[in-house]
Amino acid sequence: MEFNSKILETKKCEDEKNCFRIVKFEKPKAFDFKSGQFIMIASEDFKLRDAPEKLKWSSFSIASSPFQKELELCIKIYETKGLTEHLKSKKQGDEIIIKGPFGNFTLNKDFKEVSFVALGTGIAPMISMIRTLLHENDLRPINLFYGFRNRCCFLYHEELIEMQKKFKNFKLNFIPSDPEQDWSVPKGYVQELIEKAVFSVPKKEIDFYLCGPPKALESIKEFLIKKEFNKDKIFYEKWG
């Protein structure tokens, strides 16, 4: 399905680089997707450099859950004259073009315990899946291991902390790799969080969903296999 969609809201992160946007768009009634899938977006005023009659399309995972009225994306802005830098100036009421949904990185509902491992904007498909499970009052254990650079990059922190308070089966584990000086939290990588975690079911029975940059995902996957988690229960979406 391809359609034009108006921006309903755009939120930027608060650091001086303004490196993230959480953007909400209108969702047509007929648009149907599963948590974990992605869309492709383009802007009428941003064409391919070598073929100016063609739109430049980029992929973004849907952060909202199918039960929500709008579509939501979280976008890392790269200052590389690509589509994300172009999107930086878009505001409420502006239109973009969307096509999709695409992808089969979706939740296998037949799990005993599920662990999501998100790196940076890799939180997007994960928060969609978590929102869906909690909305459905799923009572099985759900863990999020979330690695990001600093406080500014801790996307959805208020919502995630609220979720943990409200749903006893949801456990938020987060770790910044390079926290601001005034934020006194342990720093490191998600592997350290997984190492320390207490799970409810035997290791081999836990489903893992990983999303983030390809190199980091490979090393997390290797780590999980080395730690004797089940390699057949590791699913991932690479953004490279």
Ligand SMILES: Cc1cc2nc3c(=O)[nH]c(=O)nc-3n(C[C@H](O)[C@H](O)[C@H](O)COP(=O)(O)OP(=O)(O)OC[C@H]3O[C@@H](n4cnc5c(N)ncnc54)[C@H](O)[C@@H]3O)c2cc1C
């Ligand atoms: C399945 C999937 C899901 C993803 N989900 C997310 C997500 O939720 N959030 C997120 O932040 N990222 C996501 N990404 C990454 C995202 O698609 C882009 O790769 C990333 O945003 C790069 O930003 P950019 O501004 O350089 O984009 P792009 O504009 O796509 O630029 C990428 C490269 O294309 C070239 N390019 C740029 N402009 C032009 C032009 N006008 N003509 C020709 N070539 C050009 C440049 O060489 C540039 O390095 C996802 C990727 C995939 C594959």
